[in-house]
Amino acid sequence: MGxxxxxxxxxxxxxxxxxxxxxxxxxxxAVPSELVLKNGLDIPSGLSELEVLREMSSLAAKNKVxxxxxxxxxxxxxxxxxxxxxxxxxxxxxxxxxxxxxxxxQGILQSIFEYQTxxxxxxxxxxxxxxxxxxxxxxxxAAAMCRERKRTKTLVSSAAxxxxxxxxxxxxxxxxxxxxxxxxxxxxxxxxxxxxxxDETVSGVYLAQPNFYGLIExxxxxxxxxxxxxxxxxxxxxxIAAALIKTPAECGADVAVGEGQSLGMPLSFGGPYLGFMAAxxxxxxxxxxxxxxxxxxxxxxxxxxxxxxxxxxxxxxxKASSNICSNQALCATTAAVYLAAMGPxxxxxxxxxxxxxxxxxxxxxxxxxxxxxxxxxxxxxxxVTECPVSHEALFDALEEKGILGxxxxxxxxILWCATELNTKKEIDLLVSVxxxxxxx
Amino acid sequence: xxxxxxxxxxxxxxxxxxxxxxxxxxxxxxLSRKTNARLPELSENxxxxxxxxxxxxxxGVNNGFYPLGSxxxxxxxxxxxxVAALSGFAEIHPLQPIKTAQGCIExxxxxxxxFCEITGMDAMTFQPAAGAHGEFTGVLLIKKxxxxxDEGSKRTKVIVPDSSHGTNPATAAMCGxxxxxxxxxxxxxxxxxxxxxxVGEDTAGLMLTNPNTLGIFDKNILEITKIVHEAGGLCYxxxxxxxxxxxxxxxxxxxxxxxHLNLHKTFATPHGGGGPGSGAVGCxxxxxxxxxxxLAVSANAEQSLNADFAESIGKVKSFYGNFLVLVRxxxxxxxxxxxxxxxxxTHAVLAANYFKKRLSEKYTIAxxxxxxxxxxxxxxxxxxxxxxxxxxxxxxxxxRGIHPPTMYFPLIVHEALMAEPTETESKEALDExxxxxxxxxxxxxxxxxxxxxxxxxxxIRRPDxxxxxxxxxxxxxxGE
Numbered sequence: 001m002g003x004x005x006x007x008x009x010x011x012x013x014x015x016x017x018x019x020x021x022x023x024x025x026x027x028x029x030a031v032p033s034e035l036v037l038k039n040g041l042d043i044p045s046g047l048s049e050l051e052v053l054r055e056m057s058s059l060a061a062k063n064k065v066x067x068x069x070x071x072x073x074x075x076x077x078x079x080x081x082x083x084x085x086x087x088x089x090x091x092x093x094x095x096x097x098x099x100x101x102x103x104x105x106q107g108i109l110q111s112i113f114e115y116q117t118x119x120x121x122x123x124x125x126x127x128x129x130x131x132x133x134x135x136x137x138x139x140x141x142a143a144a145m146c147r148e149r150k151r152t153k154t155l156v157s158s159a160a161x162x163x164x165x166x167x168x169x170x171x172x173x174x175x176x177x178x179x180x181x182x183x184x185x186x187x188x189x190x191x192x193x194x195x196x197x198x199d200e201t202v203s204g205v206y207l208a209q210p211n212f213y214g215l216i217e218x219x220x221x222x223x224x225x226x227x228x229x230x231x232x233x234x235x236x237x238x239x240i241a242a243a244l245i246k247t248p249a250e251c252g253a254d255v256a257v258g259e260g261q262s263l264g265m266p267l268s269f270g271g272p273y274l275g276f277m278a279a280x281x282x283x284x285x286x287x288x289x290x291x292x293x294x295x296x297x298x299x300x301x302x303x304x305x306x307x308x309x310x311x312x313x314x315x316x317x318x319k320a321s322s323n324i325c326s327n328q329a330l331c332a333t334t335a336a337v338y339l340a341a342m343g344p345x346x347x348x349x350x351x352x353x354x355x356x357x358x359x360x361x362x363x364x365x366x367x368x369x370x371x372x373x374x375x376x377x378x379x380x381x382x383x384v385t386e387c388p389v390s391h392e393a394l395f396d397a398l399e400e401k402g403i404l405g406x407x408x409x410x411x412x413x414i415l416w417c418a419t420e421l422n423t424k425k426e427i428d429l430l431v432s433v434x435x436x437x438x439x440x
Numbered sequence: 441x442x443x444x445x446x447x448x449x450x451x452x453x454x455x456x457x458x459x460x461x462x463x464x465x466x467x468x469x470x471l472s473r474k475t476n477a478r479l480p481e482l483s484e485n486x487x488x489x490x491x492x493x494x495x496x497x498x499x500g501v502n503n504g505f506y507p508l509g510s511x512x513x514x515x516x517x518x519x520x521x522x523v524a525a526l527s528g529f530a531e532i533h534p535l536q537p538i539k540t541a542q543g544c545i546e547x548x549x550x551x552x553x554x555f556c557e558i559t560g561m562d563a564m565t566f567q568p569a570a571g572a573h574g575e576f577t578g579v580l581l582i583k584k585x586x587x588x589x590d591e592g593s594k595r596t597k598v599i600v601p602d603s604s605h606g607t608n609p610a611t612a613a614m615c616g617x618x619x620x621x622x623x624x625x626x627x628x629x630x631x632x633x634x635x636x637x638x639v640g641e642d643t644a645g646l647m648l649t650n651p652n653t654l655g656i657f658d659k660n661i662l663e664i665t666k667i668v669h670e671a672g673g674l675c676y677x678x679x680x681x682x683x684x685x686x687x688x689x690x691x692x693x694x695x696x697x698x699x700h701l702n703l704h705k706t707f708a709t710p711h712g713g714g715g716p717g718s719g720a721v722g723c724x725x726x727x728x729x730x731x732x733x734x735l736a737v738s739a740n741a742e743q744s745l746n747a748d749f750a751e752s753i754g755k756v757k758s759f760y761g762n763f764l765v766l767v768r769x770x771x772x773x774x775x776x777x778x779x780x781x782x783x784x785x786t787h788a789v790l791a792a793n794y795f796k797k798r799l800s801e802k803y804t805i806a807x808x809x810x811x812x813x814x815x816x817x818x819x820x821x822x823x824x825x826x827x828x829x830x831x832x833x834x835x836x837x838x839x840r841g842i843h844p845p846t847m848y849f850p851l852i853v854h855e856a857l858m859a860e861p862t863e864t865e866s867k868e869a870l871d872e873x874x875x876x877x878x879x880x881x882x883x884x885x886x887x888x889x890x891x892x893x894x895x896x897x898x899x900i901r902r903p904d905x906x907x908x909x910x911x912x913x914x915x916x917x918x919g920e
Binding site: 170313 | 511522573610688715757765767784796810895
């Protein structure tokens with residue numbers, strides 16, 4: 001059995017004696033005896049470190065690590081510079097608590113402050129919080145931020161990620177607020193339908209940019225429409241695409257959110273990821289969660305603190321803007337290190353390579369008979385094609401070559417993704433397998 | 441210290457990617473952003489040194505004693521990090537075909553079995569990302585339960601004791617519920633009479649920690665859950681304080697219907713300076729159909745994900761939660777096992793009682809008697825009569841290299857300091873810390889004025905929080 005205790009049996013006796021007890025059982029004298037587990041837990045005995053490493057490694061070995069991935073759909077494999085894990089595995093960053101004691105937590109606080117600045121730069125927004133759980137819960141929190149006494153309805157584009165829609169729906173149901181889906185047309189949010197849905201009860205409209213199909217929405221036009229109706233625009237943006245695409249601020253967004261996993265976090269079977277949230281100054285005090293601000297200490301030196309805490313649960317209890325306490329701080333630091341390492345040109349280059357490779361791949365795939373591109377709109381690094389053969393045959397053939405193909409959609413199409421990690425050679429191999437399978 | 445942005449030099453940077461090997465594409469101008477994001481331009485050495493400096497200006501469990509009450513800052517085993525970094529976990533796409541992710545789903549199903557046994561529950565979800573997120577999920581299960589019985593519009597009140605974590609009432613509000621706060625009795629436990637008066641046909645449920653935030657195990661727990669059940673409500677267990685009793689007493693046996701666990705507290709996963717955590721939620725069988733989808737299922741050594749639950753509350757997070765945090769917690773449970781888990785709990789309680797005994801030489805303990813994993817001191821008299829506060833003691837501790845206890849919580853104790861040493865501190869560490877706490881107290885009695893000027897040896901002195909909130913500067917900008 002492994003354990004991490006350092007009190008010896010002799011010391012245990014000394015400590016018990018110091019508190020006037022004879023046995024550790026007496027520590028639990030307040031617990032009704034009928035509640036105490038008679039035969040202990042029915043779980044296996046503990047293991048040594050080596051045994052547990054073998055056990056967990058054998059579990060990990062039951063998963064297939066694909067050398068080549070053309071699947072995104074909300075989780076993207078990008079290149080992560082080595083400096084990122086070197087920094088985010090620093091023991092103090094890993095083991096610190098939330099920085100309540102500012103005097104000894106400047107390192108954590110400053111790293112979050114720098115992260116907030118970078119998120120503002122990427123989105124063009126005025127203020128950012130210290131992160132929430134993921135892109136989906138960020139979207140749901142943003143919907144709550146936009147609700148007012150008489151405006152409580154949230155509209156969500158059906159072209160958003162299905163998990164994001166589902167999470168917003170859960171949060172809205174929890175708050176007894178209505179959520180409606182805006183239909184899509186040719187893979188894009190149907191602007192005419194949206195126009196018909198906007199009324200004086202709508203508080204916020206959620207739009208994904210690029211959307212689930214990889215398409216770039218006319219966010220500016222949608223923003224104008226939403227604002228004319230007196231509602232607020234929430235944009236869910238891809239942070240790599242943000243290096244190229246018109247910013248949420250330029251599109252008039254009131255709140256910008258997104259899934260930050262692409263900024264230096266591995267796929268990790270879905271988490272931990274990073275929900276980023278930024279807003280206009282006007283919405284600042286409605287932001288949920290931690291926010292770091294700059295101030296000075298008693299000597300006049302620069303200091304960072306958790307601030308605007310009058311929004312938060314530990315002060316406001318049931319009147320708080322959200323119940324969030326722990327967020328994804330280490331993931332926020334990871335994103336900041338990633339962005340600091342890549343720099344403005346590096347990020348733009350990564351984004352341009354995603355864009356370029358996806359377009360090369362789309363042209364090559366759609367040249368195969370039956371694999372036509374489904375939508376004609378401009379896209380970033382994901383796109384949908386039709387598929388003339390059975391998904392199973394296709395994905396099995398790809399898997400044999402170590403390739404994770406695009407995401408099969410229920411209606412038979414495939415959602416493909418390319419990032420800067422995918423080489424031309426890999427794409428050409430993919431295309432040759434597709435051709436082979438479809439010609440069989 | 442300078443920010444990354446002040447260290448930026450135009451034109452500096454590293455090259456991480458090869459030249460693009462396909463024709464370069466540009467977006468049409470009307471879709472493109474007008475200016476580049478102004479990210480810092482740094483060499484890799486700049487980045488490395490910057491974060492090394494930041495690390496020196498932070499404080500983790502690796503740096504020293506961290507008795508932050510209700511946060512369970514125990515040692516974070518390094519093997520857990522190594523396992524979480526295995527490519528067979530870290531490089532798995534959440535939407536990979538099920539047959540290529542059997543190991544990941546087995547992590548979910550095996551963890552579910554272990555945590556159900558530890559909590560006395562029948563089903564678990566690992567989708568919630570933190571304790572408060574788990575609370576949200578748990579209270580939504582309760583909401584759904586009442587809706588399914590056509591009592592949703594009637595049962596809208598959630599009872600919380602006034603000693604509860606702030607997340608409890610905040611959670612109830614997010615779930616569209618009204619909060620009924622009930623005062624604690626003299627002994628710090630739930631006042632049964634007050635509870636009986638509070639419950640009724642409008643009761644959705646009760647949210648409770650046990651042991652509570654005063655570090656007291658509520659001996660009337662069976663009566664408490666009975667009162668709520670008889671009124672038609674359900675009982676929610678806030679698992680923030682499970683470390684005191686894990687492997688010894690189970691929330692399910694206390695009468696709770698659902699529970700969240702803070703894997704980043706009780707199960708030793710690191711806190712990361714404020715996350716990522718994991719707020720696993722367990723429930724009794726009758727609530728299981730409402731759990732977030734998908735659920736991991738194990739049958740005949742075949743692992744699968746089942747999203748076919750028409751009555752599910754839906755999803756609370758993308759995919760399956762903070763998966764790699766769960767990998768760490770599973771590693772920890774396999775390491776400690778059936779003997780190690782209660783052994784750790786017992787030692788956490790022993791350490792708290794020993795530390796309390798040492799400190800009680802000078803400090804006033806809010807509630808006498810044996811405590812569980814934590815205890816609360818009050819500096820109320822000192823603040824009134826001697827001119828120093830819980831805040832002053834905390835700041836003085838910073839100068840001596842100790843992370844202070846949780847300050848000013850729970851709210852029902854004035855000038856509170858809440859200490860939780862955890863089981864992984866040695867007797868020497870406890871003795872050394874106790875000596876420092878006592879010396880600081882003496883110093884405060886002798887010279888209360890000096891206390892207001894502390895700390896003096898930390899990277900910064902006391903920050904001006906008032907002007908930070910009045911004049912918020914939440915991002916760096918070039919004018920500074």
